[in-house]
Amino acid sequence: MWRRVASVSHLFSHSKSTKFNQGGSTFKIWETFTSESEIPTPSKGSPFITFVLGGPGSGKGTQCAKIVEAFGFTHISAGDLLRREIASGSAYGSVILSTIREGKIVPSQVTVQLIQKEMESSDNYKFLIDGFPRSEENRKAFEQTIGTEPDVVLFFDCPEQEMVKRVLNRNQGRVDDNIDTIKKRLEIFDELNWPVINYYSQRGKLHKINAVGTVDEIFEKVRPIFAPLSK
Numbered sequence: 301m302w303r304r305v306a307s308v309s310h311l312f313s314h315s316k317s318t319k320f321n322q323g324g325s326t327f328k329i330w331e332t333f334t335s336e337s338e339i340p341t342p343s344k345g346s347p348f349i350t351f352v353l354g355g356p357g358s359g360k361g362t363q364c365a366k367i368v369e370a371f372g373f374t375h376i377s378a379g380d381l382l383r384r385e386i387a388s389g390s391a392y393g394s395v396i397l398s399t400i401r402e403g404k405i406v407p408s409q410v411t412v413q414l415i416q417k418e419m420e421s422s423d424n425y426k427f428l429i430d431g432f433p434r435s436e437e438n439r440k441a442f443e444q445t446i447g448t449e450p451d452v453v454l455f456f457d458c459p460e461q462e463m464v465k466r467v468l469n470r471n472q473g474r475v476d477d478n479i480d481t482i483k484k485r486l487e488i489f490d491e492l493n494w495p496v497i498n499y500y501s502q503r504g505k506l507h508k509i510n511a512v513g514t515v516d517e518i519f520e521k522v523r524p525i526f527a528p529l530s531k
């Protein structure tokens with residue numbers, strides 16, 4: 301099992317900021333541009349953690365599958381873990397199901413415990429944590445429980461209209477892939493996601509990717525971020 305042995309520094313030499321308005325407040329997003337020296341070198345003694353953020357239907361799961369194939373990460377989808385928990389008939393199952401149906405966020409304690417179990421039972425040290433953190437509460441709970449921060453944060457930036465179209469065509473039989481739940485999910489995403497994005501942006505860890513285009517076109521924007529890693 302991995303243990304983090306030392307913290308790593310993140311040096312981003314090229315960055316620019318963009319201002320935008322969200323819910324009446326002005327946020328500043330630092331956009332970072334990667335080059336080979338800009339992500340920490342992973343070692344088998346410590347985990348290399350990538351958080352994958354983006355709204356519902358922005359293509360997180362689809363791109364994670366490509367990153368796994370190209371760079372040998374272990375994919376941990378917070379949503380999949382929660383759905384597995386429902387299916388297993390666990391004590392938390394009915395609360396998780398109603399939370400997901402309502403488009404809300406499951407209490408962090410539950411989600412972080414599930415992620416921690418997955419990480420600890422893996423032999424890999426490269427993790428893609430997909431759909432997490434979805435709120436500052438999620439982020440802080442992870443840091444407190446796991447005791448570390450992500451090395452890289454990807455943010456798939458996608459217009460709402462496109463996300464709605466993709467979710468309604470997803471066809472995976474999910475209870476939340478309907479117009480009422482997606483509307484609520486987008487509202488909650490708007491409210492809770494930006495502080496998380498802003499936090500990692502200020503820490504120089506955020507890689508914002510325009511998520512419009514074909515799956516392969518988007519992956520060609522993702523690939524250079526991980527190019528310094530071997531499979």
Ligand SMILES: Nc1ncnc2c1ncn2[C@@H]1O[C@H](COP(=O)(O)OP(=O)(O)O)[C@@H](O)[C@H]1O
Nearest residue numbers: 356357358359360361362466469470513514515
């Ligand atoms: N670049 C893309 N263009 C069009 N459809 C896409 C693209 N990426 C993913 N999809 C489709 O959109 C839906 C949502 O993708 P998914 O990866 O599940 O997103 P997320 O995990 O962010 O909710 C899926 O049906 C997927 O096949």
Ligand SMILES: Nc1ccn([C@H]2C[C@H](O)[C@@H](COP(=O)(O)OP(=O)(O)O)O2)c(=O)n1
Nearest residue numbers: 355356357378379380404405406431432434
């Ligand atoms: N960190 C998380 C991740 C997912 N959830 C719940 C609430 C989300 O609407 C559902 C589905 O998440 P999932 O990441 O699978 O959804 P998308 O792939 O973005 O459509 O799970 C959560 O409560 N907390």
Ligand SMILES: [Mg+2]
Nearest residue numbers: 360361379431
């Ligand atoms: Mg997904």
